[in-house]
Amino acid sequence: MSSNNESIGKTLGVVIGLCLVCAVVVSAASVQLRPLQQANKIEDVQRNILAAAGFNDVTDVKATFGTNIESRVINMKTGDFVDVDPMSFDFEMTKFDDTRSIALSKADDIAGVQRMTNNSPVYLSKDENGNVASVILPIQGYGLWGVMFGFLALDSDGQTINAIQFYKHNETAGLGGEIQNPKWTATWAGKSLPIDIVKGTSDGDANKIDGLSGATLTSVGVDNTIDFWTGNTGFGPFLAKVRKGALN
Ligand SMILES: Cc1cc2nc3c(=O)[nH]c(=O)nc-3n(C[C@H](O)[C@H](O)[C@H](O)COP(=O)(O)O)c2cc1C
Numbered sequence: 001m002s003s004n005n006e007s008i009g010k011t012l013g014v015v016i017g018l019c020l021v022c023a024v025v026v027s028a029a030s031v032q033l034r035p036l037q038q039a040n041k042i043e044d045v046q047r048n049i050l051a052a053a054g055f056n057d058v059t060d061v062k063a064t065f066g067t068n069i070e071s072r073v074i075n076m077k078t079g080d081f082v083d084v085d086p087m088s089f090d091f092e093m094t095k096f097d098d099t100r101s102i103a104l105s106k107a108d109d110i111a112g113v114q115r116m117t118n119n120s121p122v123y124l125s126k127d128e129n130g131n132v133a134s135v136i137l138p139i140q141g142y143g144l145w146g147v148m149f150g151f152l153a154l155d156s157d158g159q160t161i162n163a164i165q166f167y168k169h170n171e172t173a174g175l176g177g178e179i180q181n182p183k184w185t186a187t188w189a190g191k192s193l194p195i196d197i198v199k200g201t202s203d204g205d206a207n208k209i210d211g212l213s214g215a216t217l218t219s220v221g222v223d224n225t226i227d228f229w230t231g232n233t234g235f236g237p238f239l240a241k242v243r244k245g246a247l248n
Contacts, residue, residue, distance in 0.1 A: 141225025
């Protein structure tokens, strides 16, 4: 014989109660963990900027970043430094704010970023004498499957590539995902802008990089990304000043 405890009403009550408790626990955990997730995101970006600047396997990211990297914000049109807190700058948010970004024409938008922000952060790594050793530029552009995010580190001459570092993308592991392979990224060091990623071998040409085999479309995406960000719609005006010795 069924007791009162086994009635449909009671069972539903227990299920709904349990659902409510779980929902409250999950929501509370999500709210509580948000600052930690934000801090981890910032640390990951800083770790990648440090890697682009040549600081690898860093244990204390915050301290190493604080000591060795200066974060600045520039006006993309003029290439001048502007007085904006780099920590307050969020490219993804700013990009969709009409007052702080502009829509790009199809012809200009070779990296598929849609809009360009009026300002952008840049990162300067200093040597032991306080001179700028590397200018690290945030870059992003379409590969085959989605947007690839990274950093391009240039020498203080604004021309020579020190490093390239991708930290987020949707390319296929073993194919386009090889953009993160240290063996491939090492081939960028010492090359000079403008860069052309070629199918096959670059034959030691200072302006050419070997394309990734089996990943021509991703390689084209990286090529377009570099052309875009080092060109006039990207960091071109800033790089023109860097090339005239604006940093040291
Ligand atoms: C499942 C799958 C995943 C692929 N992923 C990529 C990729 O991430 N990047 C890429 O350029 N090509 C990728 N390709 C290959 C492209 O379709 C295309 O064949 C290739 O870019 C041509 O490069 P290749 O001329 O160097 O062979 C993928 C193909 C398949 C079937």
